[in-house]
Amino acid sequence: MFTGLVEEVGTLHSISKQGEAMVLCIRAGKVIEGVRLGDSISVNGVCLTVTAFSSTSFHADVMPQTYRHTSLKQLRPGASVNLERAMAANSRFGGHIVQGHVDGTAIIVNRIVDSNAVVFEFQLEHPSIGRYMIPKGSIAIDGISLTLIQVEESNFAVSIIPHTLSQTSLTHKNIGDTVNVECDVLGKYVERLLGFTSKAERDIDTRLTQSSSKSSKITESFLTEHGFC
Structure with missing residues (x-):
């Protein structure tokens, strides 16, 4: 990790x-x-x-x-x-949980100077992973823990402070370059767990439907024969 x-x-x-x-x-x-x-x-x-x-x-x-x-x-x-x-057990946790398991790649579509920061805008090559991104959420770009400032369907943006820009390979990145993207793992676990819950609920509904559709063995003649009528 x-x-x-x-x-x-x-x-x-x-x-x-x-x-x-x-x-x-x-x-x-x-x-x-x-x-x-x-x-x-x-x-x-x-x-x-x-x-x-x-x-x-x-x-x-x-x-x-x-x-x-x-x-x-x-x-x-x-x-x-x-x-x-890899993170040492006795060190500070200064970023967010990054597994090093890349979800996909993105292309830099804009690089804008914003006062003392630089805003990088990206377009996902596989838009489906965009569902794990939320504004102000965490994301790893080429292994750098960053905060999302904008999220759209297949585009997102981050703002880079001067220190991060100078101490990472982003300083050499330009429009058209490709970067690795890893979304926050929390969203992926939640989606997976909810998927299992939905399946379990569907299975229960199916069993209840099948049970209720079976014809009952309790009839009027059965009740009469056993002294209930």
Whole structure:
């Protein structure tokens, strides 16, 4: 689990690609401190596993499922990437719950300077995930915990303060670029639970209907025979 607070911006050193599978070599510093094989590191919002590392870089595999559904496939050597280690149990929870499980991608359609902030407007490539977004709710863009300031059917916007812009890869993002989007997990759990509740209610209604439709074995002759009439 992550918090969406980017620890550092790394640099993609190299990519080894075979079909829709990739191995990324990423140059970094802070996130390598105390790293072990098998540790999780968020790369542009995607939870990846460290498969090898040195004092200046680490390697991570990208499987076909991740390749197909995230923007990692668009990375090229030299690209800047947001990095965050998995949350430690004794650390502050400064952002929101980020799993590193990308829901989809979005394209930057506008970038507007608003006093000391920059407003980024996005268009979802798969509008269906927009149902998990609410104004003033949380969202992770390329692994950055942000607050939604506007939500429409397939478009949304966030406002970036100068510190966040300068300390993340968003500073290099322009109109037409693609980013990874992870919606707040709470909405997804609620939707799933409500779906199960609805199914259970439908099953109960079906059983009641089937029960009431069965013909009763209690007839007038039955009652007479047993001394009730």
